[in-house]
Amino acid sequence: MSTSLPEHAIDRLQDRLERLPLRERKKLKTRRAIQDHALRLFTEQGYDETTVEQIAEAAEISPSTFFRYFPTKEDVVVTDEYDPIMAEIFRAQPAGLAPIEALRATFREILPQMLAGDLDAVTARMRLTAQVPALRARTTESLREGTHAVLKEVIAERTGRPQDDLDVEAFTWALLGVLQAAMYAWLDGRVAIDDLTDHIDHNLELLAAGFPLC
Amino acid sequence: MSTSLPEHAIDRLQDRLERLPLRERKKLKTRRAIQDHALRLFTEQGYDETTVEQIAEAAEISPSTFFRYFPTKEDVVVTDEYDPIMAEIFRAQPAGLAPIEALRATFREILPQMLAGDLDAVTARMRLTAQVPALRARTTESLREGTHAVLKEVIAERTGRPQDDLDVEAFTWALLGVLQAAMYAWLDGRVAIDDLTDHIDHNLELLAAGFPLC
DNA sequence: CCACCTTTTGAGAGCTACTCTCATTTACGA
């Protein structure tokens, strides 16, 4: 059961959703309503110009309830459910693969899934993240929280070094760096979404080669 | 006057400070007072637990004045004046040097200066930055706009590539990564202050070699 | 030394993100 590749992890989530108890279904519905109305309002009139009160009114809930679903206003844009999926896909890669190769394969698998879900919402979130500094900073931080630990663990495993090895850590930080470079190039519109996987591939190759730029 | 090495760029700033008109001197004095009292209070009782009002009271100014000197509470910790100095020192390196070698030389020059200035303040700022998520996120964002922009510029110069070259950007992000790795290793006590320069050197070497960890 | 102009400051009102408490309502299980 754990050796099969997670071909459509997102679809599985969707299926599971339907046979949930009423209470849980309502919660998910409310959560989605908040997120949809928030993204619409942010896009229409700007992030800073939209108050939580407005979002609450549009989603027909109270401001109190808003903060029960999203601890901060930023979380409405930043939160995504792809981190555990990515971790799962990463761990499912063949043990023989070098860390960088495993990373490449992971991104080749997960990117199409992300975009197949809800392209409009993904695009809106991307635009906002690129434009609003606070959101950009938070996204970076959450990328780091979600990815850095996994990278450290897997790379320590594959190199046979301890997890707090300083060289491993330097490597994972550099990895995170080139991934962020790719993300920003995408957010700024300098890399098309269709080329993102190739661009990540290219950056990882550069890293492995010690950046021969001259 | 521009070809001589900036042996003690910080000292020059200090000299310049003394023959400033009274108004400017007072401003700098107020600024420093705010920062000193803020860092002390943050260290004593925590960042979130310290209000701007408390800082203002300790520095004997009004809360209004606080926000005239620092646009946000976070800026008291995040703001530094080292980016232009770093750029200057980097540019003064021999043109024949490879980018990584130039960087290593730059850090060998600038680190002693940074630490000679006010070790306690620097350490307090680093600690807070490492511990408080909001500050970490903001520091990353300010690194992106400050240090990263400078690195991009000077490395584009040395490699003869355009500034928005994607490969240059991947490189600078990886550079920032290994520098942050060194910073966190220092903050965690895994690298002594006297070894910091050597550790940065080592990380940069690893980066240049493509991280041969196996 | 005085008068004039500019810059800096303080006081206070106001907005909004966010927290906490408590009473009310709503889904679930027996």
Place this chain on the structure above:
DNA sequence: TCGTAAATGAGAGTAGCTCTCAAAAGGTGG
């Protein structure tokens, strides 16, 4: 159908941050 646990709403309160306006302090020409 009733009792329990969870979800919600209302409201008060805190703190970061903005804006305005009048008072104070620094700099300058006579």
